[in-house]
Amino acid sequence: xxxxxxxxxxxxxxxxxxxxxxxxxxxxxxxxxxxxxxxxxxxxxxxxxxxxxxxxxxxxxxxxxxxxxxxxxxxxxxxxxxxxxxxxxxxxxxxxxxxxxxxxxxxxxxxxxxxxxxxxxxxxxxxxxxxxxxxxxxxxxxxxxxxxxxxxxxxxxxxxxxxxxxxxxxxxxxxxxxxxxxxxxxxxxxxxxxxxxxxxxxxxxxxxxxxxxxxxxxxxxxxxxxxxxxxxxxxxxxxxxxxxxxxxxxxxxxxxxxxxxxxxxxxxxxxxxxxxxxxxxxxxxxxxxxxxxxxxxxxxxxxxxxxxxxxxxxxxxxxxxxxx
Amino acid sequence: xxxxxxxxxxxxxxxxxxxxxxxxxxxxxxxxxxxxxxxxxxxxxxxxxxxxxxxxxxxxxxxxxxxxxxxxxxxxxxxxxxxxxxxxxxxxxxxxxxxxxxxxxxxxxxxxxxxxxxxxxxxxxxxxxxxxxxxxxxxxxxxxxxxxxxxxxxxxxxxxxxxxxxxxxxxxxxxxxxxxxxxxxxxxxxxxxxxxxxxxxxxxxxxxxxxxxxxxxxxxxxxxxxxxxxxxxxxxxxxxxxxxxxxxxxxxxxxxxxxxxxxxxxxxxxxxxxxxxxxxxxxxxxxxxxxxxxx
Numbered sequence: 001x002x003x004x005x006x007x008x009x010x011x012x013x014x015x016x017x018x019x020x021x022x023x024x025x026x027x028x029x030x031x032x033x034x035x036x037x038x039x040x041x042x043x044x045x046x047x048x049x050x051x052x053x054x055x056x057x058x059x060x061x062x063x064x065x066x067x068x069x070x071x072x073x074x075x076x077x078x079x080x081x082x083x084x085x086x087x088x089x090x091x092x093x094x095x096x097x098x099x100x101x102x103x104x105x106x107x108x109x110x111x112x113x114x115x116x117x118x119x120x121x122x123x124x125x126x127x128x129x130x131x132x133x134x135x136x137x138x139x140x141x142x143x144x145x146x147x148x149x150x151x152x153x154x155x156x157x158x159x160x161x162x163x164x165x166x167x168x169x170x171x172x173x174x175x176x177x178x179x180x181x182x183x184x185x186x187x188x189x190x191x192x193x194x195x196x197x198x199x200x201x202x203x204x205x206x207x208x209x210x211x212x213x214x215x216x217x218x219x220x221x222x223x224x225x226x227x228x229x230x231x232x233x234x235x236x237x238x239x240x241x242x243x244x245x246x247x248x249x250x251x252x253x254x255x256x257x258x259x260x261x262x263x264x265x266x267x268x269x270x271x272x273x274x275x276x277x278x279x280x281x282x283x284x285x286x287x288x289x290x291x292x293x294x295x296x297x298x299x300x301x302x303x304x305x306x307x308x309x310x311x312x313x314x315x316x317x318x319x320x321x322x323x324x
Numbered sequence: 325x326x327x328x329x330x331x332x333x334x335x336x337x338x339x340x341x342x343x344x345x346x347x348x349x350x351x352x353x354x355x356x357x358x359x360x361x362x363x364x365x366x367x368x369x370x371x372x373x374x375x376x377x378x379x380x381x382x383x384x385x386x387x388x389x390x391x392x393x394x395x396x397x398x399x400x401x402x403x404x405x406x407x408x409x410x411x412x413x414x415x416x417x418x419x420x421x422x423x424x425x426x427x428x429x430x431x432x433x434x435x436x437x438x439x440x441x442x443x444x445x446x447x448x449x450x451x452x453x454x455x456x457x458x459x460x461x462x463x464x465x466x467x468x469x470x471x472x473x474x475x476x477x478x479x480x481x482x483x484x485x486x487x488x489x490x491x492x493x494x495x496x497x498x499x500x501x502x503x504x505x506x507x508x509x510x511x512x513x514x515x516x517x518x519x520x521x522x523x524x525x526x527x528x529x530x531x532x533x534x535x536x537x538x539x540x541x542x543x544x545x546x547x548x549x550x551x552x553x554x555x556x557x558x559x560x561x562x563x564x565x566x567x568x569x570x571x572x573x574x575x576x577x578x579x580x581x582x583x584x585x586x587x588x589x590x591x592x593x594x595x596x597x598x599x600x601x602x603x604x605x606x607x608x609x610x611x612x613x614x615x616x617x618x619x
Contacts, residue, residue: 039523040444043434047497048450050431054489055457058466058473065468121356124349134605135361137612141601142368143552145569146590149576150367153374153583159383161370197364198612205613246459254461257554265558265577279464279555287559292468299465306461 065296072290083297093298095273096281097305099184103259103277104252104309107188112245114196116237119203120229136197147190148261155186177262180274187275190258195251199244206240207233238320245313253306254279278302368594375399375587382583398588407578409564410589413571416483418596420567421550424490428546429539432493436500436538437531441513442523451501458494463556474560485560486567490550496542503538504531541611544604548597568593 066084069077087093122133139147154161155176163173176186210233218228256279260267267283269276276284282302286295349357374382376395381388402410438444439451463470470489471480479485508531516526557567563574572593575586601608 035522035524037444040438040442040447043438043442043523043527044447044450046431047435047454047492050492051453051457051494054470054492055462055466058469059460059462061469062466118356118360121349121353121360123347124353125347126349126354126357130606130609132357132361133609134601135364136357137605137609138364138368138601141548141597142594143554143569143597145552145554145572146371146594147367149572149586149590150371153382153587154367154370159385159387161387164385164387193363193367197360201609201612208613250459250461254464256464260554260558261573261576264580265573282464282467283555283559286468287471292472296468299467303460303465310459 062296062299065292066300068293070290070292070294079293083293084301086294087297087301092273092276093278093281093301096269096276096278099269099273099275100253100255100277100279100305103184103187103191103255103275104249106184107191108245108248108252111192111196111199111248112241114192115199115203115244116234118196118200119207120233122200122204123207133201137201138197139194140198142194144194144257145261147194148258151186151190151193152262177270178272178274180272183262183270183275187255187258187262190262191252191255195248199248202244203237203240206237210236234320238317241317241320242314245317246310249309249313250306253302253309256280256283278305368598371587371591371594374583375591377584379582379584394584395588398584399592401585402575402589402592405575405585407563408571408575408589409566410568410571410592412564413566413568414592416561416566417551417568417593420483420486420490421547423487424550425543425546427491428493428496429543431491432496432500432542433504433532433535433539434527435497436502436504436535437508437527439497439501440504441508441510441531454494454497458498462492463489467556467559471559480560481562481565483561483565483567486557489556490553493546496546499542500535500538503535507534507538537607538611540604540607541614544600544608545611547600551597 067078067080067082069075069079069082118136122136126132155163157163157173157175157177160176162176163171166174174182176182214232214236215228218232223231255277259269259275259277260280262275263270267276267280267288269280278298279302282295282298285291285298372395373388373391375398377388377392378394381392402408435454439447474480474485477485479488512530513526516530521529552569553567554569554573557570558573561567561570563570566574572586572589575582575589579585
């Protein structure tokens with residue numbers, strides 16, 4: 001497996017093994033079997049037990065539910081692929097898909113560029129490294145709900161700080177909550193504020209594994225710093241970038257807390273659902289309309305969306321910096 | 325005697341005496357970093373400003389930029405608010421986060437030892453399964469059946485319903501497998517084996533002491549993630565027995581324009597995390613960077 005990576009020395013001297021035990025060769029074969037053959041399975045079993053109960057089982061049942069219609073009176077009816085075809089012709093579902101993809105794109109592209117720039121800065125030599133890194137990571141510690149509460153107030157139409165700053169440039173107050181694109185922008189900034197520093201720290205970790213002589217050789221050859229960044233750093237970062245982009249894809253396409261809090265805890269996503277994401281749509285269908293089947297079918301379509309999105313992003317990132 | 329430092333993140337990166345060259349911070353670098361820190365800290369500072377003011381101040385144009393003197397009074401209002409059940413939320417969040425963290429760390433340390441240092445049939449496939457499921461948003465995918473399970477168990481409204489699904493943490497298993505692989509030399513396990521130590525004893529006496537730093541990193545991360553989660557607790561808990569995030573949501577839903585109330589509640593909800601972060605910042609960053617390179 002490609003899992004082994006050397007990462008520094010073990011941090012503590014081992015405790016000498018206990019010597020009181022006698023060698024085992026006696027008739028205690030069951031205990032030997034238990035100890036050597038069964039123990040590994042026993043050690044991993046708690047995880048797989050939980051996986052079965054809270055991972056695989058719900059996943060399978062989501063698929064099963066997707067073929068039934070549920071309504072408020074408790075009637076359950078087989079509909080075959082009815083939920084799926086219904087969703088595909090449901091404009092509310094498509095609106096949620098477009099909202100999700102739109103916010104994802106607006107949030108992710110600048111976030112990746114900023115994180116790269118920031119990681120490059122963090123990779124330089126300066127005093128107070130730990131302090132700076134902690135400062136960069138501070139947003140991650142803040143809860144999503146807290147971030148959303150603060151930004152929602154900052155984006156207020158009448159008394160918000162952002163509109164006040166914009167008014168210096170003669171802009172009219174923007175109604176961040178009720179207009180579609182402004183609401184996407186507001187939510188995208190919440191995501192970026194929280195995740196850019198985190199991604200920068202991950203990029204930094206990747207940058208530190210790039211051999212330094214590459215840069216020295218490039219310097220001798222007269223390559224500028226900018227050129228070195230685009231021709232050495234970015235292509236060499238590709239594995240890390242794949243990790244970061246896939247993570248962001250999953251996180252971005254399952255967006256829930258920020259837009260929900262932005263509309264004061266309501267999953268409808270604005271008066272006209274202008275910022276309702278697919279996750280919020282699933283929540284609304286399942287637990288406000290109580291149509292479990294429809295919600296389950298939507299969950300599978302979301303999964304499909306994530307798969308496609310991950311694949312596209314994976315292929316995109318793999319092309320970055322040419323095919324060297 | 326045991327320090328909590330994670331290996332990779334804290335390692336010296338540059339050999340002494342190497343010429344500065346392209347690694348020196350330029351003024352541009354410093355500006356980028358300074359601006360980043362200001363932007364990172366500003367919303368938190370803003371939280372303090374509004375939480376310590378009155379609603380009249382909060383809607384001033386231009387807005388106030390310095391903290392006021394009403395923080396104590398505002399916190400009182402949050403704690404005594406009949407819709408938020410704030411203290412219950414805080415206690416619930418603490419219980420949930422501690423329970424989940426303890427179990428995830430233990431389960432992951434067991435599994436990590438087995439995957440990294442014991443050979444058994446199907447081990448590699450099982451590990452691969454962990455990696456694959458890490459990529460599936462199980463919480464969102466399975467939300468409907470999970471909810472119905474909680475209904476039929478009668479757990480809706482109880483924090484059990486929040487704790488149980490969170491015990492499933494593929495990332496933890498992955499991280500501890502990596503960590504054990506690097507921190508526990510194979511020879512040591514073999515030697516203990518020759519000396520007649522049982523598997524469980526090897527885990528306790530050889531593995532556990534060596535992987536403690538990894539456990540700390542996993543523990544801190546799990547605690548933060550659990551403390552912050554929102555969607556699932558919002559669904560399975562009732563407003564009168566919330567987590568702290570659900571309590572803030574109740575305030576937000578009912579008192580949308582009472583900014584100082586909501587901000588005070590929010591401020592209190594992140595304080596425990598800020599304390600953890602300041603105390604363990606080095607380990608958190610080290611752990612993040614280490615996990616990233618290995619993935």
